[in-house]
Amino acid sequence: MTAQLIDGNALSRQLRTEVSERVSALKAKGLTPGLAVILVGENPASQVYVRNKVKACEDTGMHSVLEKYDASMSEAELLARVEALNSDPTIHGILVQLPLPAHMDAQKVIEAISPAKDVDGFHIASAGALMTGMAGFWPCTPYGCMKMLESIGYDLKGKHAVVIGRSNIVGKPMALMLLQQNATVTICHSATPDLKAMTLQADVIVAAVGKRNVLTADMVKPGAVVLDVGMNRNEAGKLCGDVDFDGVKEVASWITPVPGGVGPMTITMLMVNTLESAERALAV
Ligand SMILES: Nc1nc2c(c(=O)[nH]1)N[C@@H](CN(C=O)c1ccc(C(=O)N[C@@H](CCC(=O)O)C(=O)O)cc1)CN2
Numbered sequence: 055m056t057a058q059l060i061d062g063n064a065l066s067r068q069l070r071t072e073v074s075e076r077v078s079a080l081k082a083k084g085l086t087p088g089l090a091v092i093l094v095g096e097n098p099a100s101q102v103y104v105r106n107k108v109k110a111c112e113d114t115g116m117h118s119v120l121e122k123y124d125a126s127m128s129e130a131e132l133l134a135r136v137e138a139l140n141s142d143p144t145i146h147g148i149l150v151q152l153p154l155p156a157h158m159d160a161q162k163v164i165e166a167i168s169p170a171k172d173v174d175g176f177h178i179a180s181a182g183a184l185m186t187g188m189a190g191f192w193p194c195t196p197y198g199c200m201k202m203l204e205s206i207g208y209d210l211k212g213k214h215a216v217v218i219g220r221s222n223i224v225g226k227p228m229a230l231m232l233l234q235q236n237a238t239v240t241i242c243h244s245a246t247p248d249l250k251a252m253t254l255q256a257d258v259i260v261a262a263v264g265k266r267n268v269l270t271a272d273m274v275k276p277g278a279v280v281l282d283v284g285m286n287r288n289e290a291g292k293l294c295g296d297v298d299f300d301g302v303k304e305v306a307s308w309i310t311p312v313p314g315g316v317g318p319m320t321i322t323m324l325m326v327n328t329l330e331s332a333e334r335a336l337a338v
Pocket residue numbers: 102103149150151152153174194195285293312313314315316317318319320321
């Protein structure tokens with residue numbers, strides 16, 4: 055069996071067209087959704103990601119502000135910028151690009167963002183809303199994974215999903231989203247004694263570790279769906295995920311590529327969250 059690709063670029067194009075239409079409808083009512091993106095420091099990957107976020111705003115008709123600061127910026131200065139954006143009525147979403155320089159406490163900065171504008175879904179209030187099934191913003195990467203499963207008509211009810219990785223921004227929220235759709239969920243991590251024994255039981259595997267070849271063909275049950283959240287470089291400097299794509303695609307039924315899989319969906323779901331924040335602002 056050769057797996058079918060879940061194409062994150064194609065799905066993103068489709069979803070961004072829908073976002074553009076809803077943005078036009080909001081503009082007709084006098085409201086332009088606005089996103090503020092804050093980048094501190096010179097991390098080359100982060101520079102690409104923030105540029106792509108601003109471009110996605112342009113493409114969907116949203117207003118965006120990109121604030122770039124030197125890595126020497128103090129945490130207090132950053133908190134002051136977040137506070138100013140919290141009370142800016144033209145801004146409906148605020149995101150602080152991660153990672154932040156080591157002298158800053160990233161969670162403290164995230165907690166300074168108003169939950170109503172937390173379009174990254176990283177605030178503790180957003181995490182609580184996800185856990186309890188209340189309205190809030192879902193973190194964009196796992197939200198994108200859920201949209202990818204939806205796009206192939208995959209019914210999670212009664213399925214076993216294995217999430218490899220337990221980060222606050224991907225692994226844990228991913229597990230909660232899968233659980234909300236009635237999957238049986240196992241979270242695996244660096245202290246899991248026998249990862250292969252777990253993944254071989256899985257109908258759906260989400261690899262979100264940040265390490266190449268964490269998942270190889272011998273670890274996958276035939277027909278499983280494999281979502282690769284990893285973003286790594288191989289010895290040749292080529293972008294690759296956490297999954298041994300060439301091997302696993304011969305066993306899985308569906309698989310996401312890297313690049314062109316979950317990555318673009320992260321930015322698409324940011325657009326969706328920003329739009330929804332603006333729609334909520336109009337509703338109150
Ligand atoms: N504030 C945030 N910081 C970070 C997040 C986040 O969601 N919010 N996630 C990651 C980085 N990230 C978004 O910011 C991100 C990573 C990768 C991609 C992407 O489109 N990747 C492409 C390849 C891009 C390339 O060529 O380098 C792909 O997979 O096709 C988008 C967003 C950490 N920080």
